Amino acid sequence: MKIFSHMFTILFTVSFAAFAGSPFLLKDINPGSENSAISNVAKVNDTLYFYGSDGTYGAEVWKSDGTPEGTCLVKDIYPGWMHSYPSSLTDVNGVLFFCAQDGINGYELWKSDGTSAGTCLVKNISPGSSGSTPESLTNVNGTLYFRANDGTNGVELWKSDGTYAGTVMVKDICSGISGSYPYNMKSVNGTLFFSANNSINGQELWRSDGTEKGTVMVKDIYTGASSSYPANLTEVNGTLFFTAEDATNGYELWKSDGTESGTAVVKNIRSGSSSASPSNLANVNGTLYFNANDGIYGVELWKSDGTHAGTIMVRDIYGGETSSSPYYLTNVNGVLFFSANDSTNGIELWKCDGDYGTVSLVKDIYPGATLSNPFNLIDAGGKLFFQANDAYGTELWQSDGTEEGTYMTGDMYAGSASSHPAYITNIENFILFSANENIHGTELWMYLLNDECADAIEIQSGEFYTNTNYGATEEIQSACGYRDYADVWYTFKPTKAGQYTITVSSDEFDTTLEVLNVCGGSVIDCNDDYDGYSDSQIILNAVKGKTYYIRVAGYDYGMGYFDLSVDAGACTEFVSSDLNGDCVVNMEDFAVMASEWLICRKVPATLCE
Helix, strand or coil: CCCCCCCHHHHHHHHHHCCCCCCEEEEECCCCCCCCCCCEEECCCCCCEEECCCCCCEEEEECCCCCCCCEEEEECCCCCCCCCCCCCEECCEEEEEEECCCCCCCCCEEEEECCCCEEEEECCCCCCCCCCEEEEEEECCCEEEEECCCCCCCCCEEEECCCCCCCEECCCCCCCCCCCCCCEEEEECCCEEEEEEECCCCCCEEEEEECCCCCCCEEEECCCCCCCCCEEEEEEEEEEEEEECCCCCEEEEEEEECCCCCCEEEECCCCCCCCCCCCEEEECCCCCEEEEEEECCCCCECCCCHHHHHHCECCCCCCCCCCCCCEEEECCCCCCEEEEEEECCEEEEEEEECCCCCHHHHHCCCCCEEEEECEEEEEECEEEEEEEEECCEEEEEEEEECCCCEEECCCCCCCCCCCCCCEEEECCCCEEEEEEEECCCEEEEEEEEECCHHHCEEEEECCEEEECCCCCCCCCCCCCCCCEEEEEEEECCCCCCCEEEEEEEEECCCCEEEECCCCCCCCCEEEECCCCCCCEEEEEEEECCEEEEEEEEEEEECCCCEEEEEECCCCCCCCCCCCCCCCCCCCCHHHHHHHHHHHCCCHHHHHHH
């Protein structure tokens, strides 16, 4: 667990008090008004890794667990003020892989377990200081694939298991120094798909099982030396969808099962040799959504089930031949969110319900024809977070898909100027991102997802959650009289009636725990210090299918990381004579029996004919 002093907790409490329910600066990495240059982010085991600079060590790998003290330099790879320029940060089974230079070996493949000692060069693929420049790092079932240049074979496909001996070239696809330049890598059912040029067939679709023999061209789509340029590789229910062109159809939507015969154009959306140029492919509950131009309605929203007949335009949002240009297609719990222009409201946030296919404007964020231009859409905790522009500049927004539930989380750069939030990443029950509020430069910021009861996160029985209440604000004080503040919220909906033990434990602060019947409703039970100090526990007699609200808070403004669990206890199965499903046989069950008896003098009433 992460240990912090009581004094730090007090200071941190004061620092964010002015940002109640809003994003707050987590750490000024590069002190003062200078930028920390955050970029190239990757989430590994609920830790954010990123490219950053504190003004002393140059651009290096940093990490954050969502606390100021847990936001730190991983290693000074290129010693001193020089830059290692880490890039392509990629998670492979809990190990961070990336590319960097140390001033000796050139730009090569590195790995890290999050410690300085565990951050090391994997292999100097191109001997000397020239560098192999690894790119397109891709995780395929725990093996890292990438492209690199060893100085002899050109840019080719490589793989690594994280060891020196296990970092090898998969195949010299284009013999000699020229290189096949593999890119657009995508894992589908444990097979790597990518595009490459063998100098004979042009840039075409390939696949690999990690062996030289098993690395083959799937199909010469644009026959001969011409290239089909496969791109936008997207997996939907085990099928690879992508865009490519051949000599007949132009640049259109294709699909592949990994075989030559199973690789075919889905539909020639724009008739003839002109191109529909599909892009922004997104999988929404097994249906592929994308934008395309059929030459009649402009660039609009389309969907496909992989068949010719099932590939259709969803809606002509702009109307006529002008394009609405749907972009940033993002799936959030089966709802497709995207930006589009309907000619009336400018570029705004839209959604398409995956179940019903209903397309609608979510909100005219910047009223009128002025565009809010939503972009960088991500799913975090079942809600959409994105950047958008209104009279307050470009700031962080969130949406639950309703107009009233779409709002700016906070005006970080006060006034009409923009904080330009970027690299939004969901870590546990919060998001981390970079922003500039015109005091500290572009730095690391944090926003709690469940600071309010209305934003409670659903948890399941038998699961173990490590969360934080750093940055949380007091919404209500305990009805049990505790001096508890900085609360975060959860919901629990049991699938069986019975007793459930809800436990909160922390090595960092004194926790309190409450269970409510509804958000803002009556307190069912509360607890503080069931173990004599920092842990809290409640035994809940739960009704099947009912939603309970769980409030975790810190005594006397205590904040830190905590572990939360809900464990099934006694009576999660059928209890004889328990007619109302609350796991307890009492007078309430007698009342149920009496009411059913009055129907037809039989219990249960379902026995009545």
